[in-house]
Amino acid sequence: MSLYAYLxxxxxxxxxxxxxxxxxxxxxxxVCVSVAQSGTYVLLLGIGFQRGAGAPVFAPGIPTTSPxxxxxxxxxxxxxxxxxxxxxxxxxxxxxxxxxxxxxxxPDELHAxxx
Amino acid sequence: xxxxxRTLIFLAGAAGxxxxxxxxxxxxxxxxxDWHPYRDMAVPAALAHVTPNVVSSVNFDxxxxxxxGEETILLGSVLGATVLLRPGRHExxxxxxxxxxxxxxxxxxxxxxLPLALTLGLDVVIHGHLTPGGGFQGGVVLATGLHLTYVAGxxxxxxxxxxxxxxxxxxxxxxxxxSVLGVxxxxxxxxxxxxxxxxxxxxQLFSSGTVxxxxxxxxxxxxxxxxxxxxxxxxxxxxxxxxxxxAG
Numbered sequence: 001m002s003l004y005a006y007l008x009x010x011x012x013x014x015x016x017x018x019x020x021x022x023x024x025x026x027x028x029x030x031v032c033v034s035v036a037q038s039g040t041y042v043l044l045l046g047i048g049f050q051r052g053a054g055a056p057v058f059a060p061g062i063p064t065t066s067p068x069x070x071x072x073x074x075x076x077x078x079x080x081x082x083x084x085x086x087x088x089x090x091x092x093x094x095x096x097x098x099x100x101x102x103x104x105x106x107p108d109e110l111h112a113x114x115x
Numbered sequence: 116x117x118x119x120x121r122t123l124i125f126l127a128g129a130a131g132x133x134x135x136x137x138x139x140x141x142x143x144x145x146x147x148x149d150w151h152p153y154r155d156m157a158v159p160a161a162l163a164h165v166t167p168n169v170v171s172s173v174n175f176d177x178x179x180x181x182x183x184g185e186e187t188i189l190l191g192s193v194l195g196a197t198v199l200l201r202p203g204r205h206e207x208x209x210x211x212x213x214x215x216x217x218x219x220x221x222x223x224x225x226x227x228x229l230p231l232a233l234t235l236g237l238d239v240v241i242h243g244h245l246t247p248g249g250g251f252q253g254g255v256v257l258a259t260g261l262h263l264t265y266v267a268g269x270x271x272x273x274x275x276x277x278x279x280x281x282x283x284x285x286x287x288x289x290x291x292x293x294s295v296l297g298v299x300x301x302x303x304x305x306x307x308x309x310x311x312x313x314x315x316x317x318x319q320l321f322s323s324g325t326v327x328x329x330x331x332x333x334x335x336x337x338x339x340x341x342x343x344x345x346x347x348x349x350x351x352x353x354x355x356x357x358x359x360x361x362a363g
Contacts, residue, residue: 002147006140013136014129021125022118048154051147056158056169057247060318064162071161071169072153075178078170079185082251086192089344093199096351100203108118 005046012039026095026105030088037084041077048073165314166323171249175329179308182329183293186336190290193340200347202355211353217268225267232260240334244323250330254337261342270353279346282339289336296325296332 016036023029048070056071058064099105144150161172174182202208240253264273300309308325315322 002145003140005146006143007137010133010136010140014133017129018125021121046146047143048151049147050149050151053149055247056154057245058162058167058169058318059246064158067149068154068158068169070151070154070157071173072157074170075173078174078249078251079181082185082189086189089196090192090199092348093196096348097199 005042005049009039009043009046012036012042024106024108026098026107027092029107030091030095033091034084034088037080037087040080044073044077044080164310164323164326165317166244166326167318168244168246168249170247171244171326171330172323174249174251175244175326175333176308176310176324179297179325179329182333183297183308186290186293186333189337189340190286193286193344196344197347200351206355208354211270211274222267225263229260229263229267232263233257236260236334236338240331241327242320243330243334244326245318245320250333250335251337253330254334254339255341257334257338258341258345262345265349270349273349277342277346279343282342282346284339286336286339286343289332289334289339292332293329293336296328300325 013036016032016034016039019032019035020029023032050067050069053067053069054062056068056074095105098110102110104110157173157177158169160177161167161169164172164176166172166176236253236257238253239248239256240250243249243253261277262273264276297308300311301307303309303311308329310324310326312324312328314324321327
């Protein structure tokens with residue numbers, strides 16, 4: 001069962017991609033990109049996990065020698081979340097512009113580029 | 116390309132990628148094991164700089180340059196979204212009316228939660244080096260907490276509480292402070308974003324040197340950035356009248 005967390009990460013990535021490919025709405029596409037990206041959170045936190053270890057925060061009363069999970073991948077997951085949020089914001093802003101200019105948010109109905 | 120063909124191409128690609136992923140996962144270190152070489156280096160480095168929250172130490176001390184880049188991504192994205200959401204040539208601004216009914220209990224809940232959410236946000240930012248949290252998390256709590264006034268049903272009240280230009284200055288101030296602290300570290304310690312402030316006592320509020328200062332600067336930037344971003348989206352929905360464009 002040691003592969004389970006990694007397989008969940010891979011499944012999230014592919015499920016997100018599947019949603020992007022089958023999307024009929026640009027807002028749905030942006031959400032699917034977020035789902036695909038969330039696979040990386042699971043992968044990073046899965047790699048950093050250690051059974052029986054605590055959070056990498058030494059509150060008063062916790063000895064600094066006690067085992068903790070990997071803080072480096074947690075910091076990377078934080079970076080990842082920030083990037084995901086900014087990408088989603090930009091994609092939604094672009095979707096608003098497309099809805100205004102083309103009158104549709106269905107990617108299949110967007111045939112030509114228009115200035 | 117039809118949807119069917121596109122799905123078939125996707126399935127072929129997904130099968131290949133899936134196989135590569137499984138092959139890679141088979142050679143990953145086993146889940147839950149105790150082999151974490153980065154952890155073994157990051158934890159002593161954080162303790163040497165008197166920072167109980169190792170994640171904050173990684174973000175604002177050990178990998179400070181990456182966080183500077185991350186902050187710049189956020190700044191750029193807020194700028195890009197604001198530019199994309201500006202009113203077009205055929206659009207007019209209209210004054211928002213306080214229409215629609217909000218349940219009294221929602222209104223009460225919003226105004227009760229507002230000070231609590233803002234206090235919690237400040238706490239998460241200021242104690243980012245001691246307890247779980249930090250500038251990014253606390254900044255988002257602050258910015259979304261402010262929008263409880265909108266949930267409580269009053270867009271005009273939110274606008275009075277939130278002169279957007281102030282938040283634009285605050286965002287620039289936060290990002291600028293981060294860069295200036297980095298350069299000061301370069302001048303005093305010959306490394307960009309070096310921890311040059313006094314380290315203090317373990318688990319005290321004023322400790323861990325620049326981690327606290329950078330966390331507060333980041334909290335300022337993130338809170339202001341998210342407020343500006345949400346303001347652009349809200350204005351687009353509530354205040355822009357694009358009926359003429361759709362007709363033409």
